[in-house]
Amino acid sequence: MDSHDDLDLSQWTWTLGVDWWKRIRRASRFACWGTEPQKRGCCQARDEYLKHKSKEQQLQKLKELLEKAAFLRSEAEVQSQLETGSVVCIDTVKDSLRRGVWVPPRELRPSLFKMLQRRPGVKGMERLQTMKRRSAEVFFDGKGGILKNLDAALDTVVESLGRNGWVACELGAHQSLMARALEEAKSLKPRMSRGTTVIQNEIIDPTTPNADREDRVLFLQEQGLSGPSAAKGPAPTLALLESAIIDIVMHLDPRLQRSGLQLRITERCDGMLSNYEKGGAYSAHIDNADGDGRVDGRVLTAVLYLNVGWDRYAGGELAIFQPDHGDIGDANCNGKWNMIYPEAGTLVFLRADHVLHEVRGAHAERYALSVWFCGQHADYGGS
Ligand SMILES: O=C(O)CCC(=O)C(=O)O
Numbered sequence: 001m002d003s004h005d006d007l008d009l010s011q012w013t014w015t016l017g018v019d020w021w022k023r024i025r026r027a028s029r030f031a032c033w034g035t036e037p038q039k040r041g042c043c044q045a046r047d048e049y050l051k052h053k054s055k056e057q058q059l060q061k062l063k064e065l066l067e068k069a070a071f072l073r074s075e076a077e078v079q080s081q082l083e084t085g086s087v088v089c090i091d092t093v094k095d096s097l098r099r100g101v102w103v104p105p106r107e108l109r110p111s112l113f114k115m116l117q118r119r120p121g122v123k124g125m126e127r128l129q130t131m132k133r134r135s136a137e138v139f140f141d142g143k144g145g146i147l148k149n150l151d152a153a154l155d156t157v158v159e160s161l162g163r164n165g166w167v168a169c170e171l172g173a174h175q176s177l178m179a180r181a182l183e184e185a186k187s188l189k190p191r192m193s194r195g196t197t198v199i200q201n202e203i204i205d206p207t208t209p210n211a212d213r214e215d216r217v218l219f220l221q222e223q224g225l226s227g228p229s230a231a232k233g234p235a236p237t238l239a240l241l242e243s244a245i246i247d248i249v250m251h252l253d254p255r256l257q258r259s260g261l262q263l264r265i266t267e268r269c270d271g272m273l274s275n276y277e278k279g280g281a282y283s284a285h286i287d288n289a290d291g292d293g294r295v296d297g298r299v300l301t302a303v304l305y306l307n308v309g310w311d312r313y314a315g316g317e318l319a320i321f322q323p324d325h326g327d328i329g330d331a332n333c334n335g336k337w338n339m340i341y342p343e344a345g346t347l348v349f350l351r352a353d354h355v356l357h358e359v360r361g362a363h364a365e366r367y368a369l370s371v372w373f374c375g376q377h378a379d380y381g382g383s
């Protein structure tokens with residue numbers, strides 16, 4: 001690399017002060033999935049860092065960067081962010097800390113998935129819609145869920161993601177907690193707004209066929225409903241569930257890296273609460289069919305359903321298409337739709353960049369909490 005390479009960690013540690021070092025080291029696995037101002041702040045600090053030639057100034061800038069990136073203010077705040085799950089990994093911070101030099105974020109290179117563009121055409125989709133539908137297995141249902149069977153469940157999730165691209169599990173949260181979460185979700189309904197479709201980081205005009213969704217959504221962090229203050233807010237249970245999902249994915253990460261998928265989770269998106277009113281649906285789509293326009297695009301979708309006492313005749317299933325043979329874009333593709341009822345506590349993981357799925361028209365109000373995770377496949381040039 002360049003002259004920044006000779007910044008040595010011990011000096012840097014000394015400059016930051018022991019306390020800072022301890023704090024940052026603890027937070028180094030975790031950094032806020034930045035809001036826009038935070039991200040801008042990081043970029044400014046990085047640019048400043050690169051501009052300055054004196055070590056002292058560079059270190060000061062690096063410190064500023066890390067403060068912003070890791071969103072560090074006080075020990076208590078970091079602790080509470082770790083506990084609430086409002087902070088997650090960002091590789092840049094990790095690498096900077098490890099090496100004691102500023103490691104710039106990877107460029108926003110266009111994702112290779114862009115080339116895959118796996119959406120079937122209209123005719124192809126009509127054909128796929130005629131394929132068989134069957135009920136999906138929900139793992140660990142009636143067995144205490146993921147929470148009671150953590151190791152086995154993590155293995156199952158990774159194995160199923162590798163083999164099928166998706167998996168449904170029972171979370172294992174107490175039904176009274178799910179009932180509270182549902183009440184909170186209902187109370188937030190007036191704050192929800194129409195869901196948007198994003199292609200290559202651009203919001204698509206909601207009237208185009210590409211944006212064929214009828215949900216209303218709310219982003220938790222954006223609305224101040226996750227993170228340290230969430231416990232005193234109107235939706236503490238949703239914040240807790242969001243952090244449980246994030247925690248599970250943090251545990252999945254090393255396993256996903258070691259698995260055949262060789263997938264590394266690097267960021268998470270803000271938790272999204274969704275509501276479908278009676279009749280609402282979301283037509284078949286891949287969440288991230290175009291790489292989100294960047295290398296660390298969304299790779300994993302987690303959806304937790306909140307509907308206590310869901311009537312199975314009310315529709316609203318999540319239908320996931322799984323090819324038996326061929327790819328969804330192929331003219332001779334065959335496969336099955338796996339139907340998952342949106343029952344409270346069912347947690348679905350699917351590969352955001354691969355898996356075709358849809359929400360079937362619901363005849364009752366339907367609530368879900370989704371979190372997307374970004375990352376890189378090893379063969380994407382990620383280290
Ligand atoms: O709520 C669901 O079941 C899934 C919704 C979905 O596919 C999405 O928001 O991308």
Ligand SMILES: [Fe+2]
Nearest residue numbers: 285286287357
């Ligand atoms: Fe989706």
